[in-house]
Amino acid sequence: MKHPKIHITYLVSTLGRSGPTRQLFYLIRNLDSSRFRATIITLSPEPHDSLRPEFSRLEVDLECLTATRTNNPFFIYKRLNALLCSIQPDILHSQGFRADVFGLLLSSALLQISSQRNDPFEEYPPLYGAILGRVIAFTHAWCLRHITCVVTCSHSLTQKNTKYGIRSDFVRNGISQSLAITRDVTSLPKEALTFFHLFDRHPVFLYSGPLVSRKQPQMLLRAFLEPDLQHLGLVVLGDGPLLSECRAITNDAPNIFFAGAVDNVDQYLYKSACYVSASLSEGLPNSVLEAFRAGLPAILSDIPAHRELEGLAPRAVHIFRIDNASDLGSAISSFTRLSNIGEVTARAIQDHFNSEKMSAHYQEIYVQMMGQSIEFKMGQERG
Template identity: 35%
Template sequence: MYVVSTLERTGPTRQLLYLSTKMQELGHRVWVLTLSPEPKDSLKAIFLDQGVEVLSLNVGRLKSLFVGRARLRKLVADKAVEVVHTQGIRADGLVSGLDPAISRVATLRNYPFEDYPPLYGKLKGWLMAWFHLRALTDVGRVAVVSGSIARSLETNGKLQVEVVHNSVDSQLFCAPSSEERVQSRANLALHPDAFVVVIVGDLIRRKRVPELLLALGRLKARLDVLVVGDGPELDSCKAAVGISSTVRFLGKCEDVRPALWASDVFISNSASEGMPNAVMEAIATGLPCILSDISAHCELVTVANASLPEVTFFSLDKPKQGSVDQLKEGFDAVNDYWLRTGQRRSCDAFSVDAMAEKYCSLYRQGKRS
């Protein structure tokens, strides 16, 4: 049984979809349990289409503190569940009341003391991070999605964890045909010869999109920029580009593939990441990437260990001209890549099978002693 707050359309929910459907393919009985009512932008229908049974406690955050643990315990007993796999602070906080004979596994996709304070405020964020790490001590096995998170937890959280990298559905995220690329550009009203940059992700402080847009403007290059995503930094992003007609904000997209297929390069300026789904999906479609030089981005390239498209790194923490020069070098490398190859090639480096195999191993180890 997989336990999460909701099935909101996010990267972690997409990873859960890959994992739960693969477990069903392997012959396991699978349930997905949500704690709260679904938001408007939910992937629940896709889970159901894949034959995954979705249950819900249908309680809010406050009520779940009082009744969530008892209801989860009853549901697990009624369904004769053998493995409970949680994801997220609320779900991870409910497992302490379960029978120790049940295998318990949790997946942590960020380092809470790094992620929560910018999102929720310094004091509240710190308290949430402390609570989350404390809750994880009641879990049999804890998986994290990158080595950088593992090192932070082992050093500062005193937690022993296993690294299980995210995956990509290579049948969905693959290089476009010539027809798909042409059609994607036409649908987005892009000139066939335009050089298109795509930025994908929530517009939050950690992603540093306003700074990236300012830096792209300083390049004085002829670029069409697509920004796929929404969030509290949207106004700051718009202010960074002023009246530029070459930057288009597409909002959240149900299907990001047309934007990837229409583009020539993917750029991320994140200050920190777990194991970034958006970057992995871009690489899977054969799209060259220019990435901030954070440890998660560097690890992702190492993990791929395959024939990658061009991937270069930059830092906007450098003085202004140095940052612009690094970005220019990245664009030069991408242009050279296109001159050498002339076409996109799919990159099947992030296997769903490998992720599922590692989780199966953790399920066998997840009983708390």
């Protein structure tokens, strides 16, 4: 007897280009289509830098509420409720603050699972301000405490959740090794190629991510402006509210190149020698996994997520003391690339950060949730 497919509806704010969206892409791309059916609902219109075209090539139905963040929440609630009643999924899988809130409000007749990819109390106050940020953090934490199943992206984040009273399991972020690194760098902008050419005999380091206070890009920039490090290059990929401040700090220093937000990160990684991050908080950074896939080691700040990466790939990660500019400078100046670093990072991905395994773990959770639901309903009938 052929069993019906389990219908998963994924609820997210948008499919804007980001680490969490990329992880969702890997999860759905590796779903067993003989057992699962997928639908994605986005709450808001897509930003200009969206991964929606990539999702449209997968076996997934795409729905958008086209609600803006200023829309009345009750309006969003009604439209989302009507759409879910029409779709009738078996499981609602939410990701992100807004999705978790609306998902919890609407999941009384559904099984809900949430993918938690950040620490609300470390992420939101720097982003939204001390008062509003803490209100959002407390609200999100309350929601996570009441969602049926919460799965974080790292063991370190699950450990953090205990102090917030959030029960959670973890499935580590993964990355696809089947996506070949684009080694043809001729499509890089002329300015980028010129910059890399200037450092043919010296390492070029790379940071990729938003320019926000949590990431501490200013600390990285000041390190490379020190006299004993100015012979080394730094490429900064990303945009954000601190871009103007970052440019002012560097004052057009010849060893620092701002490439902006790009969709060909792999090509920049291929031309670089090492990834570097001074972040204050992470779930499990997708940018480091991308660096591993390109065969790059990483110099990372001493935070739980980075320590977890070091524990799983000790030969590929060097940790420096957080908020310690001197220790960061020492780590950069003493950098030596292992001759077999590509093999080291490839093994780390295969063993610990494989996107196919990540998706398989989620699929096991879906099946378990459905089984528990059936047992619960049978128990009600017997009662």
